[in-house]
Each structure stands twice: as structure tokens, then as C-alpha cells.
Amino acid sequence: MIIQVTLNSLVLGLTYVLMASGLTLVFGIMRIVNFTHGQMYMFGAFSLYYLTELAGLGYFPSFAISCGLIAILGVLIERGLIRPFMKGPSVPLLTVILGGLVFLEGAASFLFGELDRAVQAPFTGIVRLGPAILPIERIVVMVTALAIIIFLYWFIFRTKEGTAIRAVAQERYAARLQGISIDRCSMLVMAIGSALAAAAGSILAPIFMVNPYIGGTALFKALIIITLGGMGSITGCALGGLILGFIEGLGYAYLGVWTEIIGFILVIIILLIRPQGLLGLPYEIAH
Amino acid sequence: MKSPTKKDNINSKLAIPLIVALLFPLISSNPYYLNMIIMGEVYAVLTMGWVLILRMGEFSLGQMGFFAIGAYSSALLVKEASFSFWIAMPVAGLITAIFAFLIGSVTLKIKGLYFAIITFALGEIIRLIITSWPGLLGGFNGITGIPKPDSIALPFLGKIDFYTSRIPFYYLILLIIAITSIVLWRLDNSKFGRIFRCIAMSDILAESVGIDLKRYKVMAFVIACFFAGIAGSFYAHYNCLLHPDYFTAWQSILIQIEATVGGTASMVFGPIAGAMALTIIGEFLRSAKNMEPILYGGAVILIMFFLPGGIVDLIPRLRLVIKSLKG
Numbered sequence: 001m002i003i004q005v006t007l008n009s010l011v012l013g014l015t016y017v018l019m020a021s022g023l024t025l026v027f028g029i030m031r032i033v034n035f036t037h038g039q040m041y042m043f044g045a046f047s048l049y050y051l052t053e054l055a056g057l058g059y060f061p062s063f064a065i066s067c068g069l070i071a072i073l074g075v076l077i078e079r080g081l082i083r084p085f086m087k088g089p090s091v092p093l094l095t096v097i098l099g100g101l102v103f104l105e106g107a108a109s110f111l112f113g114e115l116d117r118a119v120q121a122p123f124t125g126i127v128r129l130g131p132a133i134l135p136i137e138r139i140v141v142m143v144t145a146l147a148i149i150i151f152l153y154w155f156i157f158r159t160k161e162g163t164a165i166r167a168v169a170q171e172r173y174a175a176r177l178q179g180i181s182i183d184r185c186s187m188l189v190m191a192i193g194s195a196l197a198a199a200a201g202s203i204l205a206p207i208f209m210v211n212p213y214i215g216g217t218a219l220f221k222a223l224i225i226i227t228l229g230g231m232g233s234i235t236g237c238a239l240g241g242l243i244l245g246f247i248e249g250l251g252y253a254y255l256g257v258w259t260e261i262i263g264f265i266l267v268i269i270i271l272l273i274r275p276q277g278l279l280g281l282p283y284e285i286a287h
Numbered sequence: 288m289k290s291p292t293k294k295d296n297i298n299s300k301l302a303i304p305l306i307v308a309l310l311f312p313l314i315s316s317n318p319y320y321l322n323m324i325i326m327g328e329v330y331a332v333l334t335m336g337w338v339l340i341l342r343m344g345e346f347s348l349g350q351m352g353f354f355a356i357g358a359y360s361s362a363l364l365v366k367e368a369s370f371s372f373w374i375a376m377p378v379a380g381l382i383t384a385i386f387a388f389l390i391g392s393v394t395l396k397i398k399g400l401y402f403a404i405i406t407f408a409l410g411e412i413i414r415l416i417i418t419s420w421p422g423l424l425g426g427f428n429g430i431t432g433i434p435k436p437d438s439i440a441l442p443f444l445g446k447i448d449f450y451t452s453r454i455p456f457y458y459l460i461l462l463i464i465a466i467t468s469i470v471l472w473r474l475d476n477s478k479f480g481r482i483f484r485c486i487a488m489s490d491i492l493a494e495s496v497g498i499d500l501k502r503y504k505v506m507a508f509v510i511a512c513f514f515a516g517i518a519g520s521f522y523a524h525y526n527c528l529l530h531p532d533y534f535t536a537w538q539s540i541l542i543q544i545e546a547t548v549g550g551t552a553s554m555v556f557g558p559i560a561g562a563m564a565l566t567i568i569g570e571f572l573r574s575a576k577n578m579e580p581i582l583y584g585g586a587v588i589l590i591m592f593f594l595p596g597g598i599v600d601l602i603p604r605l606r607l608v609i610k611s612l613k614g
Binding site: 033081084085088091092094095096098099100101102103104105106107109110114216220223224227231257258260261264265267268271272275 | 341346393394396397400401404405407408409411412415416418419536537540543544547548551577578579580581582583584585587588591592595
């Protein structure tokens, strides 16, 4: 029982890491919470559904195409909605993003219908680990989540673009003085963040149902995670995701309905004690 | 001699909407439109509170939670403790204010996005407590059969009965909105309004000139939540049914959208304009069925693009257009 619960929590945690990694990346650079992140996740899941079920493509090509499509959508949102408001006060910016959220969710329910869709699982079968059972598709989730985290690390810390992105996150004006285009960085980050959301949606589509309203839950979970771990920090996002995964995994096994509250209470406690989150930038710099 | 003319100007501006508002039930007694306007006004009260919190520099994404506290405490007071509605409503407001005071005095040392996320988490915690406590709060079944306000005898008007028509509810929410507007308007144009703005511009500077940050922030938060509780109490006895699905974070986000679309520069006109406009737009878009959210989201984006200051910006702009047409 304990091994099973621990395994489930680990899988759940890594699933949450997938949902939140794009959001924390975008926040780290652009200093905005991209509320449309959940909708990118949902659109990613839907494009995977249409590519595999209707266009008859294999799972992996569909996965790649879906990430690419949503990256383009992310760039469109950055250029069309966010950039015109970036220099102004934060309230209209937030409202226009929220308007985008309503618009995208509405567009999905209009285009795709409100029914639950099921995506054929590319992997079937189970692995037995002693007394515990682990479906192979969950192992795929774990491996992909780890791969994405490693990819992000490599990208942020080892490539030239990643260095530029870090420079912008640390000090915008100094970065601009060094000849880094902040607009280009924002666009790149938005593309990667959206592609990560789409990747999460595509990986989780065979496990969960796909419908136009899955974006809300993904966004809320991602918000909790990046707050716990520290907004803008990728290690923090991994840590926050695992913490939430273990809280919920253990909670649903031993506590029942009150579990969902614990996550939110933890968020408030963390914010009161350490507003920047576990591994975030210091509070003063983040302002 | 400048201030009296300015005041007259405001009064004449107020006169037309006020007359329209007072006579509205005579123009249209259609219960459908009446319901739409009443719900718009309930949102307007919430939105005004949201703008008050924004005045002192914070976003709240959890106003629906305080609305729920007001609604549930008023419903329970009347249904279980057999209070009269007329006592339960202010008591519900006070209970909400006490909650806001306790929560605010702990959390308001946190600012910006972090405070917004705290309020978001609070709103969700309140909703989850409602759903996980079926014994007292009804859980997912909600609370049904909440009595309507008792009939009340007023001088000159006679006995007013809330059971037969919606018109008394209309005048009741109009009264609530009038009181909220007057209180917040006076507050905004007083010493306190200037202090709130000062804190919003630079809290460090405000503190350095001797402003007790926490005291004023908690004050604004408590006042905003008091009115949210009053609105919640009204909603509970108007709707006669409370369901936790009505108090989601999503609804709290709508309040912020309504406030910004209306315009946050003014304490009273902007929130009322935004809440009424978006409630009416939303209601008319219902006939568009599954196109509704697209058009609603599109409308919000378009308004922000062309009127970044909100709908209240429309009046000075129109005046400019008229002036340029005149020559």
C-alpha cells in the first residue's frame, strides 16, 4: 500500500511539474502570470486528439506537431495581446490576458464541442514492482517529465539563448544595454512555455479525458506549484510539483475530501513565511 | 469658488442615471430584465469593493469567497437561528468584515502578485470548506428554501411584500448600491483616499512619511469585504438558493474583469458601468449559445484595446468628438 501510494504520488507530482514548467518559465522572464497557460494545455491535448484520431498520425509525430502548433499560438498571443500592454499599467494587461482566457476556452467549446474525448493510449500494459502496480503509460509520463526538466536546464544554462533569457530575468535594463532584445526573448520564452503546456496536455491526454474545460484545473494546479516552489525558478517548479503530488497522493489515500484544501493552505503558509516561495528570487528583487 | 461648480456638475451628471434607475421598474416590469439589472447591481457592489482594494495597491482574486461568507452566514442566521432578514443582513456584513479583519491583518504584509495568490487560495479554501461540510453548509447540495425578506412597513409607502414581485428587491439593491457608492465616494475623496493612493504609488515612501501601512490596508480590505458580505446576504435571500459552484475563483476573476472594463480611475461610476455593461452583454449573448464565451472574451479584449481606461473613458472621448464636430 505504502509503495503504491508513494509511486502514485511521484507520478502525480511529475505530472504537475509538466503542467507548471511553462508557466514558471514565462513568469521568470516576462514577470506576468500567463493565465492562458491552462488553455494552451487544453489546446495541446485537443490537437493531439485530432491529429491521432482524425488525421490518423502516430502518437509521436502528433505530439511534435501539437507542440509546434501551440508554440505558434503562444507567439501570436504574446505579440497580439500581451506586448501592446506590456509597457502600460498592470491592471489592463491582466484583464486582457483574462479576456484571452475566456476567448480561448469559448473558442474550444465552440470548435470542438463540450463532450469528453478519449485519446487512445500509445502504451499499454503494466509493470509490477513488488506489491505495487505501475501502468507503463505512467512510466512514460515520468520519463517525459524528467526529460523536459533536463531539457529546460540544458536550454537555460547551456545555450546562448538561455543565457540571454537568464540575463533578462535578472536585470532587464542591463540585459538590454548588452544588446539583448527583450521582445525577442519574450517571444521565444512564450513559444517554449506554450510548447511545454502543449507537451503536458499531449502526454496527459491518454490518461485523463479531453474537454474544453480541463485548462482551468491545469492553470490552478500550476499556480499553486509555482507559488510553492518560487515563481520563475525551474528547480522550484520541480520541487513544488513533487510536494503537491505527494500531498495529494498521500492525502487522497489517507484523508479524503479535505486534501484539496491542504494544498491551498500550504500556499498561504509558504507565502506568509517566505513570500518568494521555496526557491524563488528574493521578495525585494521580484518587485 | 471652484468647488461648488464642480459639485453641481457632478450632481447634474448623477441626476439622469438616478432618475432612470428609480423609474426603471415603471419602464419595464419584465421580470427577466429586472433580474438582469438586479444581478448586475449585486456585481456592482462587489466590483466597487474590488476597486477600493485596488486603490491601496493590491489585487484581490478572492472577493467571491467573502461574498460566500456573507451569503451563507445570512442564510444560516435566518433559516437556522430564525433572525429577521433586516437584522441578518448587517450582521452578515459584520461577520464578513470580522473574517476580513482576521485574514487581512495576517496576510496584508504580503503585497502584489503574492497577495493576489493568497486571496485566490482563500477564495478556493472557503469554497472547498462549503463543499466538504455538508452538515452545516449543505455541501454540494447547497442550501435551499432560504426565506425571502420579511415584509416591512414603511412610512408613506405602506407594507412592502417581497414575496409577490421582484420590484421591492430592485429598490433594496438600489438602496444598497446608493449607500455603498456614497460611503466609498466620500472615503475616496477624503484623507483616507489620498493615503490609499499614496500607499499604492510607493509603500516605502508612504511608510517613511509616517503612514501606518498595515492599518490603512486592513481598513480598505475590511470595508470592501463588508460590502461584499452585504451583497452576499442580499443574493442569498433574493435567489433563495445557495450553491458552492456559484462562488468559484472564476467568478472572482470576473469581478476584476468587470472593474477594469468599467474603469478603475473612478471609485463609483467605473465599477457600476463595468458590472452593468458586462452583465447585460453576457445576458444578451446567451442567445448566441455556444458562441457566448468567444464574444464575451472578444468584447473584453476589444474594450481594453480601444478604451484602456475603461468604459468611463467613453464620456470625455465622446465630448471631444462632439467638440471637434462643432468646429
